[in-house]
Amino acid sequence: MTEPTVAEVMAELAGLEDPKARAVNEKHGDDHGVNLGKLRAIAQRLRTQHELAQQLWATDDTAARLLALLVCRPKAFTRDELDVMIRETRAPKVHDWLVNYVVKKNRHTEELRLAWLADPDPVVAGAGWALTTDRVAKKPEGLDLPGLLDTIEAEMKDAPDRLQWAMNHCLAQIGIEHAEYRARALAIGERLGVLKDYPTPPNCTSPYAPAWITELVRRREG
The missing domain is CATH 1.25.40 (Serine Threonine Protein Phosphatase 5, Tetratricopeptide repeat)
Incomplete structure:
Protein backbone atom coordinates (compact mmCIF):
# COMPACT_ATOMS: atom_id res chain seq x y z
CA MET A 1 0.00 0.00 0.00
CA THR A 2 1.43 3.38 -0.98
CA GLU A 3 1.64 6.10 1.61
CA PRO A 4 -0.71 9.05 1.05
CA THR A 5 0.62 12.27 -0.40
CA VAL A 6 0.23 15.64 1.29
CA ALA A 7 -2.28 16.60 -1.41
CA GLU A 8 -4.40 13.52 -0.65
CA VAL A 9 -4.38 14.19 3.08
CA MET A 10 -5.21 17.86 2.56
CA ALA A 11 -8.12 16.85 0.31
CA GLU A 12 -9.40 14.50 3.01
CA LEU A 13 -9.18 17.26 5.62
CA ALA A 14 -10.99 19.66 3.30
CA GLY A 15 -13.77 17.12 2.94
CA LEU A 16 -14.25 17.12 6.72
CA GLU A 17 -14.60 20.91 6.93
CA ASP A 18 -17.70 21.78 8.97
CA PRO A 19 -18.80 25.45 9.08
CA LYS A 20 -20.41 24.95 12.50
CA ALA A 21 -17.22 23.44 13.93
CA ARG A 22 -15.21 26.30 12.42
CA ALA A 23 -17.49 28.87 14.04
CA VAL A 24 -17.00 27.25 17.46
CA ASN A 25 -13.25 26.88 17.00
CA GLU A 26 -12.80 30.45 15.82
CA LYS A 27 -14.25 31.70 19.11
CA HIS A 28 -11.16 30.13 20.72
CA GLY A 29 -8.77 31.50 18.10
CA ASP A 30 -8.46 28.24 16.14
CA ASP A 31 -9.00 28.74 12.42
CA HIS A 32 -10.15 25.27 11.33
CA GLY A 33 -13.42 23.41 10.98
CA VAL A 34 -12.41 19.75 11.38
CA ASN A 35 -13.90 17.69 14.19
CA LEU A 36 -11.00 16.61 16.41
CA GLY A 37 -12.38 13.10 16.81
CA LYS A 38 -12.31 12.64 13.03
CA LEU A 39 -8.84 14.19 12.91
CA ARG A 40 -7.61 11.67 15.48
CA ALA A 41 -9.18 8.83 13.44
CA ILE A 42 -7.11 9.89 10.41
CA ALA A 43 -3.99 9.98 12.60
CA GLN A 44 -4.73 6.50 13.91
CA ARG A 45 -5.01 5.20 10.36
CA LEU A 46 -1.83 6.94 9.17
CA ARG A 47 0.20 5.99 12.25
CA THR A 48 3.66 7.54 12.64
CA GLN A 49 4.91 9.18 9.44
CA HIS A 50 7.47 11.82 10.35
CA GLU A 51 8.26 12.99 6.81
CA LEU A 52 4.57 13.40 6.04
CA ALA A 53 4.17 15.28 9.33
CA GLN A 54 6.89 17.75 8.34
CA GLN A 55 5.22 18.30 4.98
CA LEU A 56 1.82 18.84 6.61
CA TRP A 57 3.35 21.32 9.05
CA ALA A 58 4.87 23.26 6.17
CA THR A 59 1.39 23.91 4.70
CA ASP A 60 0.69 26.41 7.52
CA ASP A 61 -2.87 25.04 7.64
CA THR A 62 -4.18 24.65 11.20
CA ALA A 63 -5.97 21.31 10.71
CA ALA A 64 -2.95 19.93 8.84
CA ARG A 65 -0.62 21.06 11.60
CA LEU A 66 -2.78 19.41 14.26
CA LEU A 67 -2.64 16.17 12.25
CA ALA A 68 1.12 16.59 11.82
CA LEU A 69 1.56 16.72 15.59
CA LEU A 70 -0.31 13.42 15.93
CA VAL A 71 1.68 11.50 13.28
CA CYS A 72 5.17 12.94 13.83
CA ARG A 73 7.98 11.33 15.81
CA PRO A 74 8.49 13.76 18.74
CA LYS A 75 12.02 12.61 19.53
CA ALA A 76 13.14 13.19 15.93
CA PHE A 77 12.94 16.99 16.14
CA THR A 78 16.06 19.01 16.90
CA ARG A 79 16.05 21.79 19.46
CA ASP A 80 16.19 24.42 16.72
CA GLU A 81 13.32 22.86 14.79
CA LEU A 82 11.08 22.98 17.86
CA ASP A 83 12.12 26.56 18.59
CA VAL A 84 11.13 27.61 15.07
CA MET A 85 7.86 25.66 15.30
CA ILE A 86 6.75 27.33 18.54
CA ARG A 87 7.41 30.76 17.01
CA GLU A 88 5.35 29.87 13.94
CA THR A 89 2.43 28.73 16.07
CA ARG A 90 -0.39 31.14 16.77
CA ALA A 91 -3.52 28.92 16.89
CA PRO A 92 -4.03 28.02 20.58
CA LYS A 93 -4.85 24.34 19.91
CA VAL A 94 -1.72 23.89 17.77
CA HIS A 95 0.35 25.60 20.48
CA ASP A 96 -1.14 23.34 23.16
CA TRP A 97 -0.62 20.12 21.19
CA LEU A 98 2.90 21.09 20.14
CA VAL A 99 3.91 21.61 23.78
CA ASN A 100 2.08 18.60 25.22
CA TYR A 101 2.39 15.97 22.48
CA VAL A 102 5.79 16.82 21.07
CA VAL A 103 8.04 19.11 23.15
CA LYS A 104 7.39 17.23 26.41
CA LYS A 105 8.57 14.00 24.73
CA ASN A 106 11.73 15.50 23.25
CA ARG A 107 15.18 15.35 24.85
Whole structure:
Protein backbone atom coordinates (compact mmCIF):
# COMPACT_ATOMS: atom_id res chain seq x y z
CA MET A 1 0.00 0.00 0.00
CA THR A 2 1.43 3.38 -0.98
CA GLU A 3 1.64 6.10 1.61
CA PRO A 4 -0.71 9.05 1.05
CA THR A 5 0.62 12.27 -0.40
CA VAL A 6 0.23 15.64 1.29
CA ALA A 7 -2.28 16.60 -1.41
CA GLU A 8 -4.40 13.52 -0.65
CA VAL A 9 -4.38 14.19 3.08
CA MET A 10 -5.21 17.86 2.56
CA ALA A 11 -8.12 16.85 0.31
CA GLU A 12 -9.40 14.50 3.01
CA LEU A 13 -9.18 17.26 5.62
CA ALA A 14 -10.99 19.66 3.30
CA GLY A 15 -13.77 17.12 2.94
CA LEU A 16 -14.25 17.12 6.72
CA GLU A 17 -14.60 20.91 6.93
CA ASP A 18 -17.70 21.78 8.97
CA PRO A 19 -18.80 25.45 9.08
CA LYS A 20 -20.41 24.95 12.50
CA ALA A 21 -17.22 23.44 13.93
CA ARG A 22 -15.21 26.30 12.42
CA ALA A 23 -17.49 28.87 14.04
CA VAL A 24 -17.00 27.25 17.46
CA ASN A 25 -13.25 26.88 17.00
CA GLU A 26 -12.80 30.45 15.82
CA LYS A 27 -14.25 31.70 19.11
CA HIS A 28 -11.16 30.13 20.72
CA GLY A 29 -8.77 31.50 18.10
CA ASP A 30 -8.46 28.24 16.14
CA ASP A 31 -9.00 28.74 12.42
CA HIS A 32 -10.15 25.27 11.33
CA GLY A 33 -13.42 23.41 10.98
CA VAL A 34 -12.41 19.75 11.38
CA ASN A 35 -13.90 17.69 14.19
CA LEU A 36 -11.00 16.61 16.41
CA GLY A 37 -12.38 13.10 16.81
CA LYS A 38 -12.31 12.64 13.03
CA LEU A 39 -8.84 14.19 12.91
CA ARG A 40 -7.61 11.67 15.48
CA ALA A 41 -9.18 8.83 13.44
CA ILE A 42 -7.11 9.89 10.41
CA ALA A 43 -3.99 9.98 12.60
CA GLN A 44 -4.73 6.50 13.91
CA ARG A 45 -5.01 5.20 10.36
CA LEU A 46 -1.83 6.94 9.17
CA ARG A 47 0.20 5.99 12.25
CA THR A 48 3.66 7.54 12.64
CA GLN A 49 4.91 9.18 9.44
CA HIS A 50 7.47 11.82 10.35
CA GLU A 51 8.26 12.99 6.81
CA LEU A 52 4.57 13.40 6.04
CA ALA A 53 4.17 15.28 9.33
CA GLN A 54 6.89 17.75 8.34
CA GLN A 55 5.22 18.30 4.98
CA LEU A 56 1.82 18.84 6.61
CA TRP A 57 3.35 21.32 9.05
CA ALA A 58 4.87 23.26 6.17
CA THR A 59 1.39 23.91 4.70
CA ASP A 60 0.69 26.41 7.52
CA ASP A 61 -2.87 25.04 7.64
CA THR A 62 -4.18 24.65 11.20
CA ALA A 63 -5.97 21.31 10.71
CA ALA A 64 -2.95 19.93 8.84
CA ARG A 65 -0.62 21.06 11.60
CA LEU A 66 -2.78 19.41 14.26
CA LEU A 67 -2.64 16.17 12.25
CA ALA A 68 1.12 16.59 11.82
CA LEU A 69 1.56 16.72 15.59
CA LEU A 70 -0.31 13.42 15.93
CA VAL A 71 1.68 11.50 13.28
CA CYS A 72 5.17 12.94 13.83
CA ARG A 73 7.98 11.33 15.81
CA PRO A 74 8.49 13.76 18.74
CA LYS A 75 12.02 12.61 19.53
CA ALA A 76 13.14 13.19 15.93
CA PHE A 77 12.94 16.99 16.14
CA THR A 78 16.06 19.01 16.90
CA ARG A 79 16.05 21.79 19.46
CA ASP A 80 16.19 24.42 16.72
CA GLU A 81 13.32 22.86 14.79
CA LEU A 82 11.08 22.98 17.86
CA ASP A 83 12.12 26.56 18.59
CA VAL A 84 11.13 27.61 15.07
CA MET A 85 7.86 25.66 15.30
CA ILE A 86 6.75 27.33 18.54
CA ARG A 87 7.41 30.76 17.01
CA GLU A 88 5.35 29.87 13.94
CA THR A 89 2.43 28.73 16.07
CA ARG A 90 -0.39 31.14 16.77
CA ALA A 91 -3.52 28.92 16.89
CA PRO A 92 -4.03 28.02 20.58
CA LYS A 93 -4.85 24.34 19.91
CA VAL A 94 -1.72 23.89 17.77
CA HIS A 95 0.35 25.60 20.48
CA ASP A 96 -1.14 23.34 23.16
CA TRP A 97 -0.62 20.12 21.19
CA LEU A 98 2.90 21.09 20.14
CA VAL A 99 3.91 21.61 23.78
CA ASN A 100 2.08 18.60 25.22
CA TYR A 101 2.39 15.97 22.48
CA VAL A 102 5.79 16.82 21.07
CA VAL A 103 8.04 19.11 23.15
CA LYS A 104 7.39 17.23 26.41
CA LYS A 105 8.57 14.00 24.73
CA ASN A 106 11.73 15.50 23.25
CA ARG A 107 15.18 15.35 24.85
CA HIS A 108 15.59 19.13 24.61
CA THR A 109 12.55 19.86 26.83
CA GLU A 110 14.43 21.39 29.76
CA GLU A 111 16.74 23.47 27.59
CA LEU A 112 13.74 24.86 25.69
CA ARG A 113 11.79 25.45 28.91
CA LEU A 114 14.51 27.72 30.27
CA ALA A 115 15.01 29.56 26.98
CA TRP A 116 11.29 30.09 26.38
CA LEU A 117 10.55 31.28 29.92
CA ALA A 118 12.80 34.29 29.31
CA ASP A 119 11.58 34.99 25.77
CA PRO A 120 10.07 38.43 25.06
CA ASP A 121 7.37 36.90 22.82
CA PRO A 122 4.45 36.21 25.21
CA VAL A 123 3.26 33.19 23.21
CA VAL A 124 6.72 31.62 23.37
CA ALA A 125 7.02 32.51 27.06
CA GLY A 126 3.62 30.85 27.60
CA ALA A 127 5.11 27.60 26.28
CA GLY A 128 7.94 27.97 28.78
CA TRP A 129 5.43 28.38 31.60
CA ALA A 130 3.44 25.36 30.39
CA LEU A 131 6.58 23.22 30.54
CA THR A 132 7.34 24.65 33.98
CA THR A 133 3.86 23.74 35.21
CA ASP A 134 4.47 20.18 34.05
CA ARG A 135 7.70 20.07 36.06
CA VAL A 136 5.97 21.53 39.13
CA ALA A 137 3.64 18.53 39.05
CA LYS A 138 5.99 15.75 37.95
CA LYS A 139 9.61 16.69 38.67
CA PRO A 140 9.86 19.72 40.99
CA GLU A 141 13.37 18.90 42.21
CA GLY A 142 15.67 21.80 41.38
CA LEU A 143 12.91 24.28 40.61
CA ASP A 144 12.96 27.60 42.46
CA LEU A 145 9.29 27.58 43.51
CA PRO A 146 9.52 30.78 45.62
CA GLY A 147 11.20 32.49 42.67
CA LEU A 148 8.41 31.34 40.33
CA LEU A 149 5.84 32.73 42.76
CA ASP A 150 7.76 36.03 42.88
CA THR A 151 7.62 36.30 39.09
CA ILE A 152 3.93 35.36 38.95
CA GLU A 153 3.11 37.90 41.65
CA ALA A 154 4.98 40.66 39.82
CA GLU A 155 3.99 39.94 36.20
CA MET A 156 0.81 37.87 35.88
CA LYS A 157 -1.73 40.66 36.40
CA ASP A 158 -0.59 42.63 33.34
CA ALA A 159 0.54 39.71 31.14
CA PRO A 160 -1.12 39.16 27.72
CA ASP A 161 -3.98 36.65 27.80
CA ARG A 162 -2.18 33.48 26.69
CA LEU A 163 0.84 34.14 28.90
CA GLN A 164 -1.41 35.09 31.81
CA TRP A 165 -3.33 31.84 31.44
CA ALA A 166 -0.10 29.79 31.49
CA MET A 167 1.26 31.63 34.54
CA ASN A 168 -2.06 31.22 36.33
CA HIS A 169 -1.96 27.46 35.68
CA CYS A 170 1.53 27.33 37.17
CA LEU A 171 0.34 29.27 40.23
CA ALA A 172 -2.52 26.84 40.74
CA GLN A 173 -0.26 23.82 40.25
CA ILE A 174 2.20 25.06 42.87
CA GLY A 175 -0.67 25.54 45.32
CA ILE A 176 -2.14 22.12 44.57
CA GLU A 177 1.08 20.09 44.62
CA HIS A 178 3.15 21.82 47.29
CA ALA A 179 1.42 22.32 50.64
CA GLU A 180 4.28 24.44 51.99
CA TYR A 181 3.58 27.10 49.35
CA ARG A 182 -0.21 26.75 49.28
CA ALA A 183 -1.01 29.69 51.54
CA ARG A 184 1.19 32.00 49.49
CA ALA A 185 -0.26 30.75 46.20
CA LEU A 186 -3.78 31.34 47.50
CA ALA A 187 -2.86 34.82 48.72
CA ILE A 188 -1.31 35.77 45.36
CA GLY A 189 -4.37 34.51 43.51
CA GLU A 190 -6.75 36.40 45.78
CA ARG A 191 -4.79 39.64 45.62
CA LEU A 192 -4.39 39.64 41.83
CA GLY A 193 -7.92 38.38 41.11
CA VAL A 194 -6.90 36.99 37.70
CA LEU A 195 -9.74 35.02 36.04
CA LYS A 196 -11.96 35.54 39.10
CA ASP A 197 -14.95 36.32 36.89
CA TYR A 198 -14.18 33.75 34.18
CA PRO A 199 -17.46 32.12 33.04
CA THR A 200 -17.35 28.54 34.27
CA PRO A 201 -20.02 25.94 33.33
CA PRO A 202 -21.78 24.05 36.16
CA ASN A 203 -19.80 21.09 37.50
CA CYS A 204 -16.54 22.51 36.10
CA THR A 205 -13.66 23.86 38.17
CA SER A 206 -13.05 27.60 37.88
CA PRO A 207 -9.62 28.62 36.51
CA TYR A 208 -9.47 31.28 39.26
CA ALA A 209 -6.43 29.98 41.14
CA PRO A 210 -7.81 30.09 44.72
CA ALA A 211 -10.95 28.21 43.67
CA TRP A 212 -8.93 25.79 41.55
CA ILE A 213 -6.44 25.04 44.33
CA THR A 214 -9.12 24.65 46.98
CA GLU A 215 -11.24 22.29 44.87
CA LEU A 216 -8.38 20.05 43.73
CA VAL A 217 -6.95 19.77 47.23
CA ARG A 218 -10.44 18.94 48.58
CA ARG A 219 -10.80 16.13 46.03
CA ARG A 220 -7.42 14.69 46.88
CA GLU A 221 -7.90 14.84 50.62
CA GLY A 222 -11.59 13.99 50.59
